[in-house]
Amino acid sequence: MSVGVCIKDKTSCAVSVDAYGIGSMTKAMISAALGLLELLPEFRKDETIGACAITIADLVSHHTGFPPNLSLGFQGDGESLLSKDQVLPTVNAMRQVRPLRSQWIYCRWGYSVTGTIIERLSGQSLREFLRSTLFRPLGMKNATNAATDRSPVLKQMPTILSTQAPMFTSSLRERSYAFGWVRSQLPGVLGSGSPSLLALSHSGSTVGYFSSIFIFSGIDVAAVVLTNSMALNDGADWIAQAAHNRVLQYEQMHADLEKGRNTSSRPAKPPHAYQGLYVNAIGNFCIRISPHPDKQGLLRLTFQESFLQSYDLRPYCGDVFEWLLSLDGTVCRGRYHIWDLEYFKFAFLCDEKSGQVSSLRWVDDSGWSPEGQIFMRLEDEATHSI
Numbered sequence: 001m002s003v004g005v006c007i008k009d010k011t012s013c014a015v016s017v018d019a020y021g022i023g024s025m026t027k028a029m030i031s032a033a034l035g036l037l038e039l040l041p042e043f044r045k046d047e048t049i050g051a052c053a054i055t056i057a058d059l060v061s062h063h064t065g066f067p068p069n070l071s072l073g074f075q076g077d078g079e080s081l082l083s084k085d086q087v088l089p090t091v092n093a094m095r096q097v098r099p100l101r102s103q104w105i106y107c108r109w110g111y112s113v114t115g116t117i118i119e120r121l122s123g124q125s126l127r128e129f130l131r132s133t134l135f136r137p138l139g140m141k142n143a144t145n146a147a148t149d150r151s152p153v154l155k156q157m158p159t160i161l162s163t164q165a166p167m168f169t170s171s172l173r174e175r176s177y178a179f180g181w182v183r184s185q186l187p188g189v190l191g192s193g194s195p196s197l198l199a200l201s202h203s204g205s206t207v208g209y210f211s212s213i214f215i216f217s218g219i220d221v222a223a224v225v226l227t228n229s230m231a232l233n234d235g236a237d238w239i240a241q242a243a244h245n246r247v248l249q250y251e252q253m254h255a256d257l258e259k260g261r262n263t264s265s266r267p268a269k270p271p272h273a274y275q276g277l278y279v280n281a282i283g284n285f286c287i288r289i290s291p292h293p294d295k296q297g298l299l300r301l302t303f304q305e306s307f308l309q310s311y312d313l314r315p316y317c318g319d320v321f322e323w324l325l326s327l328d329g330t331v332c333r334g335r336y337h338i339w340d341l342e343y344f345k346f347a348f349l350c351d352e353k354s355g356q357v358s359s360l361r362w363v364d365d366s367g368w369s370p371e372g373q374i375f376m377r378l379e380d381e382a383t384h385s386i
């Protein structure tokens with residue numbers, strides 16, 4: 001999906017083949033290149049730390065103790081102020097502000113050094129090495145496409161994606177830096193209500209753009225956001241998080257619903273047998289089950305007899321029905337976002353003697369009442385008033 005224009009004050013629209021800067025997202029590519037050269041890892045945490053003990057792993061996990069200042073290498077207009085042959089002299093002259101491996105400090109110079117190492121070991125420029133070993137085998141031309149060669153391209157990926165240094169966080173869940181990737185255990189920094197899984201992410205920026213990437217381990221989902229302007233906020237990161245919320249929460253919840261749907265276990269009774277007015281234990285809240293006005297054979301639920309609070313009720317499994325909404329449906333109806341799938345299920349219960357539907361169970365707050373509330377079906381609706 002492309003939005004906006006590719007050049008300011010011009011009318012040409014941005015398209016998927018346009019080139020975007022990705023800034024520090026290239027750290028993952030540098031780490032992958034190191035993996036292809038099998039340079040990771042090369043130290044143990046119990047090794048003696050001497051004056052010259054900084055390793056490649058330290059450089060790419062931001063564990064050197066060097067400061068993050070980039071003033072000598074970069075100012076404005078995206079111009080590099082130092083030539084490549086000045087990278088090592090500049091780093092050698094730096095003063096460590098923290099002891100080696102004692103604290104995670106984001107330092108871009110480490111990747112400048114490793115880029116130089118890759119060039120010397122491979123005999124190629126970094127650009128050509130990445131192009132020949134990563135981009136071409138993966139089918140990456142103007143944009144990322146499906147891999148043309150399905151044989152394994154990357155090496156040492158478990159090492160590259162493993163925790164190397166804890167990052168600053170107030171969360172009890174994991175927030176650490178790997179080699180070119182940030183590891184975040186969800187739910188956590190990225191948002192509440194998410195399933196517990198590992199997110200791999202990184203952002204990038206230079207004058208003129210922001211970029212962001214999120215990959216969610218264990219499911220086939222990733223979000224990459226590229227921009228060609230520098231806003232007053234981290235819009236790329238926020239957009240990626242919004243995509244995460246939609247995919248991992250709404251779309252995942254719908255997928256989980258469909259996994260549990262049993263089309264062979266149809267409702268035990270015809271639709272009219274479930275119709276009626278159901279009232280909670282103290283009699284101040286009711287749910288009406290009625291025929292759907294437009295879809296024959298289906299039902300509608302209405303809260304508190306309000307025509308504004310009516311929703312489609314669909315068969316799910318046996319005498320359990322569901323009324324899960326889409327993201328657009330939730331927004332259009334002005335509802336809070338609710339991530340509990342059980343909230344959107346009604347289980348109808350039958351009287352043991354008569355066999356007739358007598359009540360329904362609604363788990364409206366699983367955190368406090370996982371067994372849910374029982375709403376009794378009224379035999380005489382005239383006895384109830386809202």
